[in-house]
Amino acid sequence: MAKMQANQMRAGMVIEFEGQRYTVLKQNIMIPGKGAAVIQVEMRNIRSGAKKDQRWRTADTVERLTTEDKEFTFSYAEGEMLVLMDPESYEQTQVPKEILGDRLPFLVENMTVNVRLIEGEPVSMDLPEQVTLEVVEADPVVKGQTAASSYKPAVLSNGVKTMVPPFITVGEKIVVKTEDGSYYERAKG
Structure with missing residues (x-):
């Protein structure tokens, strides 16, 4: 200080x-x-x-x-804590799940996250802007529905509900924004 x-x-x-x-x-x-x-x-x-x-x-x-922004790799969740690993020293750090709020479901194993430390204490955590997830449920396309007209509800492999274009089917991987879970694009490859 x-x-x-x-x-x-x-x-x-x-x-x-x-x-x-x-x-x-x-x-x-x-x-x-x-x-x-x-x-x-x-x-x-x-x-x-x-x-x-x-x-x-x-x-x-x-x-x-003093503040410091540091990159960590997410390892796993344990109870109410998230276990992160320092990619340089391989030391583990724990942060409370609540640090992520609504964005928690978008945290996936081995994801690189940015943690802001104040006087060595983690106070906030940022996820990459986008994450690729699989669609596990999606409504079938209604006959006569035009592709441009409306998105349909879908459930992602992390349990989050989102809206996807009519051409997206169950089992496809899509890219969504981590801030609000909105559809960005069909995953490539």
Whole structure:
């Protein structure tokens, strides 16, 4: 942890304020008609996700936390924890499943994930933008339905429901976006 002046805060930095950790989203320096300039900072609580606006005087100091983004390989899930391996040292790290929220089903074995560490503690995890999964259930195409008109419901091998074009059938592999499970394209090969 290092102290820095409030006017040195930049978007993306992580600070500690009133015992909570926040990511700085944006900051503006406001110069009132009289008196010292103030720094208006919009920040997000890392734990709760809540946004907060805070003002500091230029001379105020804030605690800046060191952040590091590191790539890991996902090994397996154990209870409420995900076991990750450092591809360089082969050391294992555990992170709680809740770090991924809704994106958890898209985590597949041996996937490379990016973990943001703050002071060595994992606080967030990013998955690749897309993942290839198999379609295990899909409604048959309704006769007379044009290919362009509508997508049909399907279930993927990870249990997630999504909408796919009419030409996709059970057993096919498709590429979906990990942020929302939406169909991207038919898998190649």
